[in-house]
Amino acid sequence: MDQPYLGEGEQQQEQPQEMSFVDHLEELRWHIIRSLGSILVFATAAFLAKGFVFHDIILAPSRPDFLSYRFMCDVGKWIGSDALCIQELGFTIQSRQMSGQLSMHLMVSLVLGLACAFPYAFWEIWRFIKPGLYPQEQKSSRGAVFWVSILFAMGMLFGYYVVSPISINFLAGYQVDPSIVNEFDLTSYISTLTTLCLTCAFMFELPVIVFFLTKAGLLSPETMKLYRRHSIVAILVIAAIITPPDVISQLLIAMPLVLLYEVSISVSKSIIKRDLKRLNENNS
Template identity: 30%
Template sequence: MSENKDKQSFWEHLDVLRIVLLKVAVVTVAFGIIAFAFKETLFAVVLAPKGVDFITYRWFSFTGELLPGGEMSDFNVQLINTGLAEQFIIHMKTAMCAGLLCASPYILYQLFRFVSPALYVDERHYAVRIVGWGYVMFLTGVAISYFLIFPLTFRFLGTYQVADDVMNMISLQSYMSTLILMCLAMGIVFEMPLLTWLFAKMGFITSGFLKQYRKHSIVIILIVAAIITPTSDIFTLLTVSLPMWVLYEVSILIIKNRHSKELITI
């Protein structure tokens, strides 16, 4: 920690934070403007899961052909717009979300630069690991939601009918809000190993505790999965539950491995 940083007053720190936030805002808006300009490319990515030729559907169709009766039928779900300015507003919101995602590495870097002078060397080391792994796990959860969970959920709910004469008319707003909500939820869920590692380090939980309540955790996982994917389709429910259960078991291994290393050190 430098002497200049130590001697800074509260208002000087606040001024530094203001500059950091200004840089973050400028970069985020810049990426958002770029995303807004490339509308066709942006929405080709965002709307891809609704198309029958999406990679997830093609992969399930390919694997289904190898099994008797496992072929996936084609489907077609058209999105509609119900508001005069709805498409333009959604375009702006989607562009800003894309800008925030693209600028996220720079945002984390700037925030770490602001906080790091107040940390000791070992604390800085842990902070880098926590932020780095947290970021990777969050993006992994978002990717799994985009490529697996949301497409299957959209296919089921978008084609579900209580009767043949009741047609589905899915609004663009409903599609976008569901996509963002599910990606955000899965990104947060994938922080489970990191959070359990932190709680174990603080002495709140142990691997034995997680093993003891494994059966209870399975029930909780199924409930959370049902909330994330409000559908009666058991396949989609298990598709969401399986990664969460794997994360729970990984959390146990991480805590157990950490405890073993500490015993060896002692």
């Protein structure tokens, strides 16, 4: 049966129209607005839940009954030593500025809003980027939002439950002279806690970064193996910067990063192998 004739206007409607540069900017603007909106929603919820957020989350690592300290004590008892049990943390937290508590309340709300809304915000940005990829690239990057979100959450939890308690405990107990009392400002305490957590969260994204750099042809497993020693030194330097100057803290944050680096090498290797296999199939 003959197909009905489509007029010129109808044929243009059938064909997908390319978006102009202004249209792309408009679409990006709405993705960014929705991302910022999600952060604002979670930040507002965190702001309203002030008591829970500060007592049970932010100030929890400053008390001896924190989960990480109790776990360390249980490990110490299991090995027959009470040295790991923390009875008290030798510091107090004060607010020495008129607007100190309000500004920290706002900052903490924004940080928690970013942390909670990160999966959705990244999904919004990914929705804008994904149509610009080739079909094969879209297929190979399937699950990007899931893995980015999982690694971000793992990094945040690692920073909160491992790095932050060790750092706070070390800095609280460090004294150059017994006559000096540790009285930390609220701004200093919260800035240290949020910096450690966010730094760990973004550093845990290393395998995803390596994935995209390998897909772009800017990185290879051979290059990562060649500079493995240099990377380990760089990781130790980063660990020394963001943790107190004691070996245990530095190793606790350096070891997961070294492990992530080795995982990233495997990720890069699998991508190269997959691309070579696909290229051979197309040539045959």
